Amino acid sequence: xxxxxxxxxxxxxxxxxALYLPVQRLARAADFRSLTKLPAPYSYPFTRPPSIDLRxxxxxxxxxxxxxMTMRQVTVPVLGPAGKWVQTPLWVYVGPNGEINPTxxxxxxxxxxxxHKNALPATHPVHGYESWTSVHLHGSASLPQYDGYASDVIKxxxxxxYEYPNxxxxxxxxxxxxxxxxxxxxxxxGLAAQYHLHDEMExxxxxxxxxxxxxxxxRDALFAQDGTLLWDDNDRSSLMxxxxxxxxxxxxxxxxxxxxxxxxxxxxxxxxxFNLSLSxxxxxxWVIATDGGFMPKPQQVTSLRIGMAERYEVIxxxxxxxxxxxxxxxxxxxxxxxxxxxxxxxxxxxxxVGPAPDLSRNEIPAEFxxxxxxxxxxxxxxxxxxxxxxxxxxxxxxxxxxxxxxxxGRWTIDGETWDDxxxxxxxxxIATPAAGSIEVWEFENSSGGWFHxxxxxxxxxxxxxxxxxxxxxxxxGPKDVAYVGEGETVKxxxxxxxxQGRYMIHCHNLVHxxxxxxxxxxxxxxxxxxxxxxxxxxxAWDE
Numbered sequence: 035x036x037x038x039x040x041x042x043x044x045x046x047x048x049x050x051x052a053l054y055l056p057v058q059r060l061a062r063a064a065d066f067r068s069l070t071k072l073p074a075p076y077s078y079p080f081t082r083p084p085s086i087d088l089r090x091x092x093x094x095x096x097x098x099x100x101x102x103m104t105m106r107q108v109t110v111p112v113l114g115p116a117g118k119w120v121q122t123p124l125w126v127y128v129g130p131n132g133e134i135n136p137t138x139x140x141x142x143x144x145x146x147x148x149x150h151k152n153a154l155p156a157t158h159p160v161h162g163y164e165s166w167t168s169v170h171l172h173g174s175a176s177l178p179q180y181d182g183y184a185s186d187v188i189k190x191x192x193x194x195x196y197e198y199p200n201x202x203x204x205x206x207x208x209x210x211x212x213x214x215x216x217x218x219x220x221x222x223x224g225l226a227a228q229y230h231l232h233d234e235m236e237x238x239x240x241x242x243x244x245x246x247x248x249x250x251x252x253r254d255a256l257f258a259q260d261g262t263l264l265w266d267d268n269d270r271s272s273l274m275x276x277x278x279x280x281x282x283x284x285x286x287x288x289x290x291x292x293x294x295x296x297x298x299x300x301x302x303x304x305x306x307x308f309n310l311s312l313s314x315x316x317x318x319x320w321v322i323a324t325d326g327g328f329m330p331k332p333q334q335v336t337s338l339r340i341g342m343a344e345r346y347e348v349i350x351x352x353x354x355x356x357x358x359x360x361x362x363x364x365x366x367x368x369x370x371x372x373x374x375x376x377x378x379x380x381x382x383x384x385x386x387v388g389p390a391p392d393l394s395r396n397e398i399p400a401e402f403x404x405x406x407x408x409x410x411x412x413x414x415x416x417x418x419x420x421x422x423x424x425x426x427x428x429x430x431x432x433x434x435x436x437x438x439x440x441x442x443g444r445w446t447i448d449g450e451t452w453d454d455x456x457x458x459x460x461x462x463x464i465a466t467p468a469a470g471s472i473e474v475w476e477f478e479n480s481s482g483g484w485f486h487x488x489x490x491x492x493x494x495x496x497x498x499x500x501x502x503x504x505x506x507x508x509x510x511g512p513k514d515v516a517y518v519g520e521g522e523t524v525k526x527x528x529x530x531x532x533x534q535g536r537y538m539i540h541c542h543n544l545v546h547x548x549x550x551x552x553x554x555x556x557x558x559x560x561x562x563x564x565x566x567x568x569x570x571x572x573x574a575w576d577e
Contacts, residue, residue, distance in 0.1 A: 120261030179571030240397030326494030326512025445551035534558030
């Protein structure tokens with residue numbers, strides 16, 4: 035369902051408070067009446083997404099190399115128990131045994147082939163568009179034809195093969211829709227899940243695993259009275275929901291013991307960012323990994339700003355909390371978020387009575403590695419090499435301006451959009467780094483009004499500075515998304531490889547991406563014909 039200004043008037047949501055809000059902020063503010071009954075925060079139990087473990091250790095000593103997934107529409111009770119509350123239609127990835135949006139586990143060096151079939155309705159039941167998709171494994175150094183290129187679509191009834199080399203170090207990746215001009219609506223409908231890459235360093239570190247290692251996929255949503263998702267992108271600028279979901283559950287409660295837990299936090303919102311903190315100072319938080327894997331050294335923090343598509347792995351230590359303590363994970367103020375009644379609440383941890391029954395794998399290492407100079411060649415660049423990159427190593431510096439064009443409402447990168455790429459038959463690029471080269475890129479957001487989480491496909495980078503100042507402590511690890519705040523210029527350094535070809539760069543406010551803040555760069559020389567063409571190298575087929 036779309037929510038327009040006329041709808042707001044019809045539902046009686048434009049009261050006197052709206053007179054003080056610009057048009058872009060007419061979504062339901064805290065004093066507006068919700069269109070559905072809001073669940074009471076902290077009423078539902080925490081749940082983990084189902085898992086598909088392809089590693090040898092989980093499969094009798096032989097790693098699984100092929101997986102078949104299907105994109106389907108399902109109906110689930112997001113807002114309450116089955117039979118009591120309304121049901122919500124969602125679009126999801128379904129595993130071979132019916133797993134909905136499963137977390138996929140693989141080992142470093144374990145290549146896999148994933149077949150994704152589009153079994154969604156041929157036409158979107160609300161928005162009326164053809165339901166094409168494109169699957170992006172965010173954080174994977176994949177060849178262009180397997181990267182989830184926006185215009186490399188899987189139409190309803192088609193299947194596409196994706197090949198993932200999994201040669202990078204341990205990290206939290208995620209897979210989500212990237213279909214051209216459909217990404218925001220498709221991801222909002224539910225097409226998003228985590229993917230965990232494991233390695234020997236992770237195993238040797240002693241950090242929490244298994245029952246003490248939990249995904250936290252955080253997103254917001256708007257719901258109508260019948261349980262369907264509402265779509266309100268505020269004049270193509272953002273979507274801000276009034277319900278916060280963690281792994282699909284509104285404001286859940288998780289029982290914890292007096293020990294350390296590892297949480298893999300993913301901001302899967304369309305447009306909302308968070309400034310996370312804990313309500314009880316006796317619970318301590320360390321950031322141990324960023325988008326591209328482990329940091330050189332864990333960083334203890336009291337708060338953590340996380341933009342859309344960013345991943346931060348944190349260890350929270352509940353050892354010092356008393357019996358029955360209630361620790362809230364909450365969000366502080368973030369500029370240009372739209373706050374509703376409960377949107378600064380995320381979830382609750384309830385501390386058990388007595389000592390923890392298991393204190394194995396309860397470590398926080400002093401360090402994971404020492405940053406080092408990248409090795410020559412065009413191979414995979416590990417997190418230690420990424421963190422060894424310096425501005426002095428760069429052969430070139432480029433500046434990219436992320437800006438809203440008030441004339442036609444488009445979101446642009448250096449005045450260009452994805453439509454310009456399409457019009458050029460996918461040849462137009464904004465940068466042509468050589469394979470194996472090191473460059474500094476500066477992301478400028480000087481037009482005001484919005485922050486832009488900038489995602490660069492293929493590579494990981496090191497954040498050098500924000501407006502000339504040092505990056506935040508929690509950013510001192512390899513990244514593939516840079517939060518570029520209002521009035522900020524963020525400088526990053528990166529090495530290009532291991533593959534050559536065309537890759538996207540875009541804002542991960544997915545409304546901005548769809549309208550049309552996305553472009554591409556090319557690693558290495560132009561090749562024609564290109565065996566790794568992002569559209570024709572491995573096209574989808576009818577089944």
